[in-house]
Amino acid sequence: MHEETVYEALDHASGGEGHWAFGTGFDEPLAGVDTTVPEGIDPADLGEYCLMLGDDALVLAQRLTQWITAAPELEEEVAVANTALDLLGQARLLLARAGSVGVLGRSREKATESIPDEDALAYFRDPDEFRHTDLVEAPNGDFAQTMVRLLVAATVRLAVFHRLRESRDPVLAAVAAKGVNELAYHRDHAARWVLRLGDGTEESHRRTQAGADAVWPLLDDVFTATDVEARLARAGVAVDPADVRDEVTDVLTQVLERATLRVPAEPADAPPRGRRGQHTAELPELLATLQGLARRHPAATW
Template identity: 55%
Template sequence: MPAYDDPHGTGLADPYAEAGGEVPGGVRGVDLGAYCLMLGDDALVMSHRLQEWVTRAPELEEEVALANIALDLLGQARPLLSRAGAVDGSGRDEDTLAFGRGPGEFRNVRLAEAPNGDFAHAMARLLLFVTWRLALLGRLTGSRDPALAAVAAKGVKEMAYHREYAAGWVVRLGDGTAYSRERVIEGLAAVWPSTAELFAPSPVELRLAAAGVAADPASLRPDVETVLTGVLTAATVPVPAPPPPCLAPAGREGVHTPALTDLLIEMQSVARAHPGATW
């Protein structure tokens, strides 16, 4: 694992150094590992979806921007997966967790795994994802777990830029031509039902929130909805009606769409073709 060089001079704690640290008192390692896996999988899967835009974005500038956002998310995923394997008793490293699990073992929200549509769809999905993740990481900067707090402190700076980027495009498309407005409205309609899952807490999240380690997803809803309403109003796009509550098991329980299977086939192909290889 490479050393953490803090390229932006933030002075933040090294998330990698905290990966094998002690579990906060009163917290089960298996719970903390499961939570880190959730957050790491969210970032890893969304990163891969954004990487798929390389060579496909409408302009070179957007291709570079999406690649950089993908790299930031990958940078969040790595220490989170390392922390998960270090505290859950399995001893698995980040590569094993990224490339050695099947779809049913992933714990990402399904918003991240949905296939890419057109560029307007991508911006609508990115806006929802990063607005939610920025609110989440903002809460986790005060986590009792030092690894989570370190990842969150660095991540909020990245997510703030990502949200600004996605919001700018949604406004530009929504308040642009009739066709661009139509595309962004259809993109929002496709991804909006997934927002219900973002605020549905799992038992692990509730236990860790009570222990001061995690954030209760339900508590994020007001902040997220306020930001989304503001962006969509500026874009002259109707705010979709709230989706029905997420009652059935979803991504946090390992229940995914077929899209995740296809994504993992591609993402894990080299690692599975050359097991045990080092790079």
């Protein structure tokens, strides 16, 4: 299997028409990819892990789209939109992988049979079925805070994806192999904004420092592995988030110090919340926007 194969399906629509969302028209997202579950791995664990990574991407993409028509520069709206599209591509493949091993639950009961697994998971799950972290769920704040959050989230995800390239699961390895290039751009783009704003005017410095102070507490459970992550990490399929902590901390410290910002105190570790379906009151509103059209017209295509 070539590492590009899993992404080629995103670029070839059946008959030249059709758009991802809850419509139809794209080829199967995992067409041509070996989807056999690695020997000795519980499919339920693999599916749950793919939900974690896929939901992180899906929810952060939704937050980023809230800046479209509101970013400080026209070209930045394009950059934010492209970043969100990259994350949606990752989410689509990861949710398709989760569906391929049978992780559908209530979402399939609410959707029509014609809706692809990844769309059923994106649009027909309830808040308690999502497995993303607070880091991506929290409101955007101002633009400085959004760039700090993107910097942090991309740095964490990039460190994980670097390691996932060696995953025993061929789908995770393929998604990670392509995703590292996208995530490196996301991280570097956000870092440039943090440097520009942190070492800019007195007001931009103040706002960026406030953004860092707001984002850092959201890391309290990011590096704490769930039982699923721990089991799959030992089996060579997943990455224990604790293993990337030092790398992430080093990168973020370098960026903030160069931006003349104070590095906030590292929060105390907390048990995973979002990974277990425990979310804030912000999530239902976000999902109402994300899922509303699909739920009103579940059989629609275009």
